Amino acid sequence: MTMPLASLGREIAGQLIVTFTRLITAPQSDWRAPPSPGQRIYFANHASHGDFVLIWSVLPAKFRRRTRPVAAADYWDRGWLRRLIGKGVLRAVLISRERVTRSNDPIETMASALDTGESLIVFPEGTRNLGSERLLPFKSGLYHLARARPRVELVPVWIANLNRVMPKGEFLPVPLLCTVRFGAPLSLREGEAKAEFLGRAQAALLDLAPREWHP
Amino acid sequence: MTPQQKILYLFEGLGAVLAVAWLAGWWLERKFSAAGPSAVIENLNARIRTWCVMVLLIALAFLGGEIGVILLFAFASFNALREFLTLIQTRRGDHWALLVGFFVVLPLQYYLIWIEWYGLYSVFIPVYAFLFLPIISAVRGETERYMERIAETQWGLMIAVFCVSHVPALLTLRIPGFDGGNLLLIAFLVLIVQASDVLQYVWGKLLGRHKVAPNLSPSKTWEGLIGGVLSATALGAAMWWITPFTPLQAGLIAFIINLMGFFGGLVMSAIKRDRGVKDWGHMIAGHGGMLDRLDSVIFAAPVFFHVTRYWWTP
Numbered sequence: 001m002t003m004p005l006a007s008l009g010r011e012i013a014g015q016l017i018v019t020f021t022r023l024i025t026a027p028q029s030d031w032r033a034p035p036s037p038g039q040r041i042y043f044a045n046h047a048s049h050g051d052f053v054l055i056w057s058v059l060p061a062k063f064r065r066r067t068r069p070v071a072a073a074d075y076w077d078r079g080w081l082r083r084l085i086g087k088g089v090l091r092a093v094l095i096s097r098e099r100v101t102r103s104n105d106p107i108e109t110m111a112s113a114l115d116t117g118e119s120l121i122v123f124p125e126g127t128r129n130l131g132s133e134r135l136l137p138f139k140s141g142l143y144h145l146a147r148a149r150p151r152v153e154l155v156p157v158w159i160a161n162l163n164r165v166m167p168k169g170e171f172l173p174v175p176l177l178c179t180v181r182f183g184a185p186l187s188l189r190e191g192e193a194k195a196e197f198l199g200r201a202q203a204a205l206l207d208l209a210p211r212e213w214h215p
Numbered sequence: 216m217t218p219q220q221k222i223l224y225l226f227e228g229l230g231a232v233l234a235v236a237w238l239a240g241w242w243l244e245r246k247f248s249a250a251g252p253s254a255v256i257e258n259l260n261a262r263i264r265t266w267c268v269m270v271l272l273i274a275l276a277f278l279g280g281e282i283g284v285i286l287l288f289a290f291a292s293f294n295a296l297r298e299f300l301t302l303i304q305t306r307r308g309d310h311w312a313l314l315v316g317f318f319v320v321l322p323l324q325y326y327l328i329w330i331e332w333y334g335l336y337s338v339f340i341p342v343y344a345f346l347f348l349p350i351i352s353a354v355r356g357e358t359e360r361y362m363e364r365i366a367e368t369q370w371g372l373m374i375a376v377f378c379v380s381h382v383p384a385l386l387t388l389r390i391p392g393f394d395g396g397n398l399l400l401i402a403f404l405v406l407i408v409q410a411s412d413v414l415q416y417v418w419g420k421l422l423g424r425h426k427v428a429p430n431l432s433p434s435k436t437w438e439g440l441i442g443g444v445l446s447a448t449a450l451g452a453a454m455w456w457i458t459p460f461t462p463l464q465a466g467l468i469a470f471i472i473n474l475m476g477f478f479g480g481l482v483m484s485a486i487k488r489d490r491g492v493k494d495w496g497h498m499i500a501g502h503g504g505m506l507d508r509l510d511s512v513i514f515a516a517p518v519f520f521h522v523t524r525y526w527w528t529p
Contacts, residue, residue, distance in 0.1 A: 026297070028497050167307040174313045175293075177301040177496060211491050 013089045014064070021050070021057040025165055025178035029058035032208070033155075033184040037063065039119055040185065041154045043142055045135055045205060046123035047163035049075070054162055055121050056090060058180045068093050069121040070110055093120065106141060111148045121157075124201070130168055135206055138198045146188040146197065153185035154201065158208035181208045218396040221457050222277060225402055229270050236263045255420075261501025269499075269508075273405070277398055282329070284401060285383045289325040294505040295375035295513075296321065298496040302486075303367040308357025312348045312365075316372055320344050324380050331387040340377040345369055374513055375506070381516040388520075390527045393459040400523065403458050403465075404472065407451045408515045411473040412480070414450075415443025432484040435477075444473045459527055468522060472515035479514025483507075 021027070044055060052069035059067055073094040076086035086092040093113045095106040113120060126139040146154060160179040183204055188197055240260040247253055276287035296317065305313060320340065327336035349365040385400040419439025427435045451469020455462040483506060487495065496504025506513075 026496075026498065161301060164305065167310055170307075170310050172314055174300075174310060175297050175317060176313075177297055 010089055010091075013085075017053060017085070017089065018057045018064075021053055024173050024175050025054065025162065026175075027054060027058050027178045027180055030179060030181040032182060035060055035063065035182070036153075036185075039114065039117060039152050041114075041142075041145065041152055042067070042119065042121045042157045042182075043124050043154055043201065043205065044121065044157035044159055045129065045209075046125050046127070047129050047159070048166055048168075049128070050162055050166055051123065051159055052090070052092075052121050054159060054178060055157055055180060063119065066117070067119040067121060068113060070095060070113075070123075072097050097126075107144045107148055110141075110145050114149050114152055124198075128168070134209060135202060138202055140194060140198065142201060143188075143194045143197050150188050153187055155185045156183040156201065156205040156208060157181065158183070158205060160210055179210075183208050216456075218399055221396075221399060222402065225399075225406075225457060226270070226274055226277075229406075233263065233267050233270060237267070258501055265499055265501050277402075280398075281383075281386050284386065284398065285325050285329055288379055288383045289321065291505055291509060292321055292325070292376045292379045293317070294496070294498060295379060295509055296371060298504045298506050299371035299375050300368065302490045302492065302495070303364070303371065304360070305364050305368065306357055306359065308355035309352050309364055309368065311355065312351040312368060315348065315351060316344070316368065316376075320348075320372060321376050324376050325383070328380055328384050328387060333384075333387060336380065336384065340372050344372055348372075378513040378517055379509065381520045382512065384520055385523070388524055388528050390459050390523070391529060393527075396457075396459070399457040403451075403454060404516060404519050405512060406454070407447055407469045408472055408476040408511050410450055411443050411447035411476050412511050413443075414446045415439040415477070418442030418446070428481060428484075431481055431488060435481065435484075440477060444470070444477060447473050459523075468519065471522065472519050475515040475518050476511030479511045482514070483510035 042055060044051060052071065056064055056067065056069060068091045071086060071092040071094055073096045076082050076092055077094055087094065093110060095109050096104050098104065110120060110122070122142065122145070124138040124142040125136040126141070127136070129136050142154070146152075158179075158181045160181070161176055162178050164174065165176050165178060166173045186201065186204055192200075240256070240263050243256050244260060247256060272287065276283040279286070300313060300316070324336060324339055327339060348368060352361065352365055352368075382401055382404065385404065386397045388397060388400070390397075415435075416439065418441075419434060419436045422438040422442065423434075423436030425437045426433065427437055427440055448466055448470040451473075452462045452466030454469075455465035458465050460468060483495075487493065494503030495506035498504055499508055502508045
């Protein structure tokens with residue numbers, strides 16, 4: 001995939017996806033802490049299949065080229081179109097959600113993707129949140145990843161409204177406005193326990209959520 | 216003077232006013248630049264730059280004639296509607312109703328204005344959208360907060376589509392002795408209401424002390440309201456020559472639409488306060504969203520339309 005033609009094709013397709021996403025959602029990106037060119041793990045709430053495309057679309061172009069989403073293989077490795085967009089254009093790091101085995105360790109897969117110096121987008125809830133809870137409890141993956149690569153900063157990202165633009169099971173999007181809010185980076189503290197770290201990360205993410213009107 | 220000449224004079228005058236405003240903003244920035252950047256002056260200059268773009272867009276729409284104006288306001292409606300519906304809490308069960316609102320009701324309303332079917336465009340949203348969209352949401356079977364969801368969706372369509380569409384609807388009025396001049400009615404409405412906004416802002420910044428509605432808006436003051444409405448009313452009387460009205464009538468109508476515009480801003484501020492946001496959106500630099508710029512026109516347009524229709528058309 002290092003051929004110039006393939007990378008040109010990826011650049012054009014990527015730009016098309018960005019333009020299309022922006023046209024439908026007119027996303028506003030709101031950086032609570034200024035964007036930084038360093039290596040990062042963006043962790044976000046997850047309610048729609050379009051979530052990582054949206055984050056990817058609002059990142060400044062030069063960061064976008066160095067950022068890969070982490071996605072479920074059982075969805076993105078099925079059918080030629082998803083495979084083309086997921087693997088070909090977005091260069092997704094596909095992980096299997098099946099039981100962890102010796103040959104299938106998602107933490108190892110993500111850590112080795114980080115070792116190339118690129119940033120990742122992850123959804124620590126592990127699955128799409130389709131219920132009425134604002135945020136599902138985080139899976140432990142974020143903690144294990146932070147422990148495996150403790151120098152990489154973790155940036156909380158709240159995505160608002162995309163689940164209303166494209167609810168589960170619908171095929172036409174409603175052009176409502178989306179907001180993507182990036183919080184201040186955090187990292188694993190010396191000797192921090194798993195529950196403590198995950199609680200802190202969840203709180204940092206929830207802190208970015210808009211006020212609820214109907215509790 | 217033909218209507219075309221009047222429109223030309225109007226845009227030349229606007230160009231001159233904007234050029235003066237641009238120079239004044241540039242002078243203010245230079246004069247106070249020693250004290251560091253000022254948020255007020257930066258916002259003022261952003262507003263002036265955006266005004267230039269908006270006047271240019273309206274001029275292009277006028278060049279396109281009726282279809283240009285209808286497309287411009289349909290575009291404004293589309294953006295206003297997405298800003299409004301973004302702030303309400305619809306659920307999955309409203310998805311089809313929202314799709315119909317955006318892609319059927321909105322285009323159809325502007326199509327009805329294009330074919331000048333007054334009998335239908337004046338009741339289409341208040342009657343037919345009002346009845347059918349709740350049916351669509353009910354069929355989906357989700358009842359949680361059903362009443363709020365359908366009421367807020369209908370309110371969004373009324374504000375963002377029905378009211379806004381009354382600006383291009385002015386093109387459908389047939390006023391004896393005013394043939395070919397209907398674009399000037401639109402120019403009069405938009406010019407006077409927006410001038411009132413700008414003048415209220417200027418008077419408020421210069422003299423504003425006493426707040427009109429401190430709970431709703433920190434920037435609306437009695438000094439701004441009185442100074443802005445009176446000076447924009449005087450401007451309306453002075454612009455009688457682009458309308459079918461006498462100077463006195465033009466002043467009176469300007470007064471009415473300026474008050475409607477002021478209260479429009481107040482109502483839309485109350486909604487923003489309710490939802491905990493400062494601006495409706497972010498598409499117009501320095502102004503916020505489309506609804507932040509249009510709130511006054513939205514409340515003034517239907518009243519201006521009906522006053523003109525009732526007393527000036529046979």
